């Protein structure tokens with residue numbers, strides 16, 4: 262057959278992050294993109310399993326699928342590469358009109374070498390494990406071993422080279438290098454070479470990057486010395502793998518984190534040692550310049566912790582992506598604070614019909630109610646995903662979800678204070694009571710959230726679910742009072758706002774009340790005196 266490369270359409274510029282706006286955007290086909298994603302289960306990375314995956318992607322109205330590609334499957338024998346899964350996966354993704362994020366399961370998958378090929382697992386000489394202080398083997402491979410790094414990088418580069426051949430249209434928009442790196446239960450490798458390194462001064466590059474003196478690891482980092490030593494070397498490993506792959510095909514590189522305590526690293530709960538937990542990000546960023554984004558894997562149901570993770574990972578203009586979040590119902594509402602913080606990807610984990618359930622991390626059963634909790638915001642957002650992504654790049658945004666105790670929340674944007682409440686009837690005030698009045702069915706249910714973009718000083722674009730939102734003047738002068746000028750419910754058609762109706766009367770007298778189905782509301786506020 263005649264082989265020829267298809268013509269490259271104008272929009273096929275490589276996906277990339279654009280930091281020029283108010284918030285960092287993920288640009289795909291030349292425009293900001295919002296990845297309403299799902300992640301398949303760990304072992305769904307075979308052609309036969311894909312039929313259990315697509316129905317779930319469709320049911321959830323996702324536009325993006327996160328799918329593992331394992332070292333053991335692409336290089337079952339050393340030097341012999343089998344990339345046929347990629348062919349099948351990309352072909353099916355295109356048929357379903359979905360984009361892909363590939364997850365490279367190399368030497369580190371949840372820190373362990375489970376997805377490394379048998380020839381790697383069997384050869385402890387060439388591919389050494391970390392060593393305990395007593396000299397026995399730890400389960401994790403050592404990130405210090407050049408042979409492991411080079412073999413891992415070579416296999417990953419084959420994947421990227423294959424994409425360069427088969428994916429000029431960029432069905433694959435991002436790659437994740439390794440998965441939840443680090444080491445559980447052993448802070449660092451005590452083998453001779455690494456132990457000597459630990460006794461030496463920290464690298465000059467690290468001292469310069471952090472603006473600190475070049476002392477030993479212990480001098481520089483005290484109780485965090487072993488963790489940061491491991492972080493530096495783990496990040497350097499990931500950098501080498503990523504860079505080798507990028508030389509073949511340019512794509513945004515993501516790294517995901519198994520998280521420690523959201524609030525403090527003082528307790529020593531920092532996730533696996535050396536992984537990209539929030540406290541180690543400054544080290545990772547110096548050691549791994551090829552990594553574009555760090556994503557928190559969120560399996561903590563505490564709303565305060567979730568929001569803290571989002572704030573930490575999106576800080577400093579870094580792109581905010583959630584590569585994994587539990588697929589239990591309680592987690593669905595966190596899409597609002599994630600997108601409200603400029604998030605460009607949200608991805609509940611374990612969304613396929615393979616039959617695997619990772620409860621207690623996620624749902625105990627993927628029943629309709631659970632699926633609908635994730636599907637409702639996705640179904641609503643999907644047609645306007647590009648519009649929201651563009652607005653979030655240009656304008657200030659905020660978002661929130663029901664907190665631990667369901668208490669009221671508020672946030673200031675310029676002259677306006679936005680007040681948010683949960684578990685309220687749409688009509689009336691808290692201190693009114695009526696004969697026969699029932700308790701609100703969602704009063705104690707962990708659902709509800711909203712996001713808002715400030716389009717100009719007095720105009721806001723709102724979206725939300727199971728939430729009441731009000732605007733108050735944050736800085737009124739004496740006698741100045743707030744009023745709603747106009748509230749339009751509408752949608753985006755070809756990038757233009759199209760009104761469906763105005764909200765007025767009951768629909769605005771007790772706040773803007775969002776129910777089961779999210780809607781877009783464009784509110785212009787004003788004042789009178």
Ligand code: N0T
Pocket residue numbers: 303371440441519558560585610619622
């Ligand atoms: C996640 C997922 C998958 C005491 C778990 C979370 C995914 C990986 N790991 O289903 O394995 O590939 O990234 C680890 C969280 C451990 C929490 C232990 C609770």
